[in-house]
Amino acid sequence: MKLNKEQQNSILGSSYSTYRALIAYLANRGDSSTSSLDRSKTVAVSVYDDQIDSHQPLLRKVYRDNIQGMSDVNRLWTDRYLFWGAKFGRIDRLAARAMQNNAPAWFVEDSYIRSVVGSLVKERKEYSLSCSLTFDDLAPHYDGNYPSRIEQIIQAQQPLAPSEAAEVRRKIDSIIDTRLTKYNDQPIMDDVCIGARDKKVLIILQSYGDASVEVTGGDTAVFERMLSDAINENPDADILVKTHPDTIIKSNRSYINDRSDKLHFLNFRINPISLLRYVDKVYVYSSQMGFEALLLDKQVKIYGTPWYAGWGLTEDVKPISRRADYPRTIEQLFKAFYLDYSHYFDTDGAETTLEQASNNILSLRKQFFDEKYRAKKVLIIKLDGIGDYILARDPMRSLKTSDYFKDAEFSLLGDSGYRGVPEALDGDFFSNFKWVNRRANRFMNWLERVRHDAGGTRRKVLDVLSYLYLVYSMGIKTGIRKSDYDCIVVCCWNRRLRNTILLFLRWMKPKYTVGLATMDFKKSRYSISIPISGDHLKYFRYDLEKAFFSALAPAQESLPSVQQAKTSSVVMVVGAFHAKRRWPIERYLEVASWLSKEHGLAVTLIGESELPTLPKNIADDKNITLSLGRLPIEQVVSLISSSSLVISNDTGFYHLAVALHKRTVVISNGNSYSTFLHYPDTHPDALNIREVLVPEFEKMLKTQNMDKVRAFTRSSDLDIATVTVEKVKAAVIDVMKI
Known part of the structure; x- marks a missing residue:
């Protein structure tokens, strides 16, 4: 009969003692010759009978009818035992029986490449069926408090021959390139932009109450120390906190209760390798992501005692002295766990290779993503301003x-304001x-x-x-x-x-x-x-x-800027919402007159601005057209499209000129410099742009204190009128050389 919650809680006091006794028993047995995959003999597993097919269906496929759950221990007729995880309350019911019968037993877990979705996700069985298992006849691989079989495999390793190391590296690169991980339904998003600092630190949470934490001495205090260390050791970094996928599904408790807005909580699904590529350092208890971070050559600090700790590749809060004399390379650790320790299976439960299992998961993942995300009709909601839309085009x-x-x-x-x-x-x-x-x-x-x-x-x-x-x-x-x-x-x-x-x-x-x-x-x-x-x-x-x-489609290579024709016509966009971002119209007119007389160019001034009294030389100049006032956006688009040079305050039409590949001179007081004004050198049209900034802001840029620049430009109150006509003329001459 299945235990209720109260009955389960009543035995937890002695559960850890039972766990330790079981590990001591396995260590003293010393017989590793019995195969965990001998399908001719019945095996009992520490899950209830109705959970074998729902949670661990691979075991049913591997052992066929020769597997029993623990719903009725007294009716078991097996002399082989599997302990699925080391969850307290599960071990007790079978451990005593295994030790009493002097029977072989193994801790069994999913390996690091499992399936498309986890067993908690309600999807078709082909997506949740695991393709890999690990069997350890000594201790769980995540509990380094005791020697395990994976530890012995690593200790017994010889240095890899160059050809073997290269082959292992090829397998590692394949996993990284395909973003293969344990659960493969999480969206692959490589262009991640989180926080304002250049350095990123990731804290990896685990499912609350998980056996890999519970039986190894982990608790909330350990994770709180992890958070404190990450913050104190990396004052110049953004702190990212990754929630475990099972926690997201179950919406249960977390090991970290800090809700500070200084932390970036990642409570959504994202492929682990995509995320790890983005960060510089990882803080982890015993999660698989800690080892995946090592595959990506990241710094890893460990607070638990997983199998990959203690071999010279990690910073270990709890050193494992048994491993100190066995430094290993990442290729050796990968080979030990993925190739020598893990077993892989096809969909019928027959053993196969890592490559074949990986290819099957990749095929299923593509099928899964096609079913979930292929769309025939898509609505994009973009209700920001005109500049936002133009930059998104x-x-x-x-x-x-x-x-x-x-x-x-x-x-x-x-928004209808930019519909044109x-x-x-x-x-x-x-x-x-x-x-x-x-x-x-x-x-x-x-x-x-x-x-x-x-x-x-x-x-x-x-x-x-x-x-x-x-x-x-x-x-x-x-x-x-x-x-x-x-x-x-x-x-x-x-x-x-x-x-x-x-x-x-x-x-x-x-x-x-x-x-x-x-x-x-x-x-x-x-x-x-x-x-x-x-x-x-x-x-x-x-x-x-x-x-x-x-994140929804592969990034395309930036196209080179369109070859510029000789400058023949100019559009000036005058006016701006804020007074200190409006360069005086009188100076625009002075530049317009210069362009007309010195260069013979046709100039059109547009924008919302009061028309001043025009000097006679400008009023009589047939090359200068004034179309001031509120124009339909369609007309503005047409004017800018037909021009070859645009001179503008920092407005949405500046971005329109860039988007249309026009030579552009922008006049600014530095407002939103990093985020809305300055096109980085990597942008395909950066060469076509000249910035004319107020002198005080230029001095600030020369200090190269970008934190100060970014803080200041949130809302610049520098007066744009300090920009001289001569500076604008110089920028125009420079950009016309293109």
């Missing part, structure tokens, strides 16, 4: 290269446009603001009000219906806005959703959460947009 087009979207039909739900840009430029990508007057909608902005700060009953009322209004304004009014899309991609950087859109997604209920991860302790509410912090002091917005969309 090229990255979002990469979706066409994805296997999941290459045949999809794309629609855009955008996509309608003029992106009709070849989007088949439909839906518009919401969001940024100018006071009621919608009010709802976003008050709902974000509300709690209790007030929050519930505002939730209902927001839900109804969103269904009307974003659904009924735009003509969007529930059944229209099977994938919705939410690419908005304003957190309040994203939280509001989540209410709209409740109504839509598409096949799956994509959005930004929250990076706090709350569980993500998207099917695919993309780990981008959106920190506007660190990353250029184009790079964030590129990282976002490349």
Whole structure:
């Protein structure tokens, strides 16, 4: 009869003693000749009978009918025992019987390449069926308090011959390149942008109460020490905290209760190798990810005693003296665990090789991703400003290269304030446009603001009000219906806005959703959460947009800038929302007159600005056209498209000029320099851009103190009027040489 929770708890006091007694018994037996995979003899396993097929179906395939669970110990007729994990409460029922019968026994675990999904995920059995097992007749491989079989294998190793080491390295590289890991349903996202600092440190949590922690002396205090050490030892680093996949599924307790906003919690699914490639140092108890970090040549600090600790490759909080005299290479450790210690099986339970098992998992993973993420109709929600949309244009087009979207039909739900840009430029990508007057909608902005700060009953009322209004304004009014899309991609950087859109997604209920991860302790509410912090002091917005969309499709090689024709016409975009970001129109006119007289160029001035009294030489100049005031965006797009040089304040139209591959001179007081103004050298159009900055900000840049620059440019109050006409002329002459 299966024990209830109270009965299980009642025996925990003696469980650790039973565990130690079992390990002592196995060590004293000293007989390793009996095969754990002898299918001719019945074996008992420390799980209940009804869990063999649901949780460990591979055991049924391996042993066929010669396997029993522990539902009724008194009816067991076997003399061989498997202990699945070392979970207290499971060992006791079979350990005494195994020791009484002097029977062979093994601790059995999934190996490090297991399946597409874990046993807790409700998917087809072919996706959750494990393809690998480890058997240890001495101790669990994660408990270095005792000698294990894997430890003995490593200690007995000889140095690898060069050819053998090269072959092992090839296998390691294959696993890294294909991102193969234990559970392979987690999205592969290599372009990760988290935090504002260059150095990244990762803390790896494990499932609360897991045997690999419980039986080895781990507890909340150990993980809290791990967190404290990571923070104190890396004051210049962003601290990332990775939640275990089982914790995300079960929403159970965590070993770390710190909710500081200084920590970046990764409570969403992401391929472990993708994540590890991004970080510099890893803090771990005994997780598999610790060894995968070693495969990637990362620094690893260990607080438990897993099999890969103590061989000279890790920093060990609890040194294992037995291993101190056996330094090993990463190739030796990989060979020992993946090739000599682990067993691999096909879908029928027959033994196979690592390569064959890996290929089977890769095939199933592709099939799984196709079923989950292939979409026919995709809605991209982009309700930010015009600059955000323009910077996202090229990255979002990469979706066409994805296997999941290459045949999809794309629609855009955008802010009507910038509708002229996509309608003029992106009709070849989007088949439909839906518009919401969001940024100018006071009621919608009010709802976003008050709902974000509300709690209790007030929050519930505002939730209902927001839900109804969103269904009307974003659904009924735009003509969007529930059944229209099977994938919705939410690419908005304003957190309040994203939280509001989540209410709209409740109504839509598409096949799956994509959005930004929250990076706090709350569980993500998207099917695919993309780990981008959106920190506007660190990353250029184009790079964030590129990282976002490349998580869904492979990043494309940057195209070289279009070959520039000789400068023949100029557009000047005057005006800006903030006064200190508006270069005086009188100076624009002075530059326009110079371009006309000295270079014979036609100049058109556009933008929202009051028209000053014009000097006679400018009023009579037929090369200068004034089209000031609010112009339709379609007309602005047409004017910039037909020009060969654009001179602008820092506005969305500056980014439009760059997107259209125009020679561009931008005049700025340094506002949002790192995130919205300065195109990095890696951008394909960087050579076509000249920045003219206020002198005080230029001095700041020369100090190369980027932290100060980023902090200052959050909201620059430097006066743009300190930029001289001569500096702008010099920049124009320089960019015209291209």
